[in-house]
Amino acid sequence: MATRELICIICPKGCNLKAELDEDGKVLEVTGNTCKRGAEYAENECTNPMRTVTSTMRCSDGTVIPVKTTTPIPKGKIYECMNLINKGVVNLPVHIGDIVIADVFGSNIAVTENRT
Numbered sequence: 001m002a003t004r005e006l007i008c009i010i011c012p013k014g015c016n017l018k019a020e021l022d023e024d025g026k027v028l029e030v031t032g033n034t035c036k037r038g039a040e041y042a043e044n045e046c047t048n049p050m051r052t053v054t055s056t057m058r059c060s061d062g063t064v065i066p067v068k069t070t071t072p073i074p075k076g077k078i079y080e081c082m083n084l085i086n087k088g089v090v091n092l093p094v095h096i097g098d099i100v101i102a103d104v105f106g107s108n109i110a111v112t113e114n115r116t
Ligand code: SF4
Pocket: 008, 009, 010, 011, 012, 013, 014, 015, 032, 033, 034, 035, 036, 037, 038, 039
């Protein structure tokens, strides 16, 4: 059995969580959470951690524009996601929410700022 200590990042309260795991990495118990969202966070963080990726992409005029994944992606895929972002070029004009790269590990890359 193993114990992982985590800080819940779901809300600003930042509860200190402890997750007890069995030998196979299965979460047996979560303590320290004030609500059930903390238990879900700890379980996901221990078994399938996900992250929203935020970055910038080059635009066709040479400037850069902020982008992010529309949903979290597996933490282990961040490097590959960044490679796709770094290789891409955004054709202007674009608007908030426009998808500039589709189907990135179950998510999309969308712009977060208008640019003409
Ligand atoms: S456990 Fe609940 S109250 Fe505590 S930080 Fe997480 S979401 Fe917020």
